[in-house]
Amino acid sequence: MNGSLISLKQKGLSLLFLTLMTGVSPSVVKAQVKLSPPPPVKLVQSADQVDEEGLKKKAEQVIQLLNEEDYGKVRTLLNRELAIQLTADQIGEIWNNLIELTGPVKNIVGYKVIPTINADLVVVETEFDDETTDQFVVTFNKEGEIVGIDFPNVASIEEIAEIVLNSVSVNDFSRARGYLHPSLKTEILPTRLQTAWESIQRENGLYERIEEITVRPGSGVDAVDLVVVEAKFQKGIRQFLFIFDDNRRIVGINLAE
Numbered sequence: 001m002n003g004s005l006i007s008l009k010q011k012g013l014s015l016l017f018l019t020l021m022t023g024v025s026p027s028v029v030k031a032q033v034k035l036s037p038p039p040p041v042k043l044v045q046s047a048d049q050v051d052e053e054g055l056k057k058k059a060e061q062v063i064q065l066l067n068e069e070d071y072g073k074v075r076t077l078l079n080r081e082l083a084i085q086l087t088a089d090q091i092g093e094i095w096n097n098l099i100e101l102t103g104p105v106k107n108i109v110g111y112k113v114i115p116t117i118n119a120d121l122v123v124v125e126t127e128f129d130d131e132t133t134d135q136f137v138v139t140f141n142k143e144g145e146i147v148g149i150d151f152p153n154v155a156s157i158e159e160i161a162e163i164v165l166n167s168v169s170v171n172d173f174s175r176a177r178g179y180l181h182p183s184l185k186t187e188i189l190p191t192r193l194q195t196a197w198e199s200i201q202r203e204n205g206l207y208e209r210i211e212e213i214t215v216r217p218g219s220g221v222d223a224v225d226l227v228v229v230e231a232k233f234q235k236g237i238r239q240f241l242f243i244f245d246d247n248r249r250i251v252g253i254n255l256a257e
Helices: 052-067 071-076 080-085 088-102 157-169 173-177 190-204
Strands: 003-010 013-021 105-115 119-128 133-141 146-150 207-216 225-233 236-244 250-253
Touching (some): 052 071, 052 105, 052 119, 052 133, 071 088, 080 146, 080 173, 080 190, 088 173, 157 173, 157 190, 157 207, 157 225, 157 236, 173 190, 190 225, 190 236
Antiparallel strands (some): 003 013, 105 119, 133 146, 207 225, 225 236, 236 250
16 A cells, blocks of 8 residues: 655654555445536636636535535535445434534624635535534535534544544444544545555455543643554554644544554
8 A cells, every 4th residue: 555654753752643645445445426527617727816706606615505404415516436435314413413512503694714735625604593603614525525524623622533433333433533633635535545544454364443531631742642552453462543733633643654
């Protein structure tokens, strides 16, 4: 498996974090799903410009459909590979977990488009029924396809690390991927997480359970938090390391040594 690795050092501990995985497992089910193509986003010729209005409208459409609980229509706006992996029921579960705490979206306050090298992010500032405000981040690849929707995080970083590991253990790679930082989502689709997880189980045996979770808060210098998860496999214990930014999004995870 090829990979692009980022070397990070925190408090004298050298860590290697996988941020780009390649390869698709042959065991991926080739589901025959017919999806209508999403509304086109106009791509401008200059590499330094994006169609901000088109991206904003598409991001707004996604939030409105979620609020209307039309999860099947949401899937038609996603990148095809992601849509095949992510069911309407899974989208609904994530949405309902959020609005149980906040209520539905009452108003969209504003938008911010952030172009990057591999993706364009639309930050959607929203007001919920409970009067709180928070952000959704809709990630587009350079073809104008949605490859990620970041929901406001209502879980702690400890809970998120547990959710991610338990999700991959039951082959729910789309849900696990949902907690990655938007900048990683263009490159890391669910099938790539599946490839990494299958490799880990070939080496360590089948996953059994989480033994221990430890949180190591970041310093004022690096502003990132580390979560260490000790997981029991048939052949022994394996350690998983999660790096979180200050928005509780995963910016690094060691899925393979």
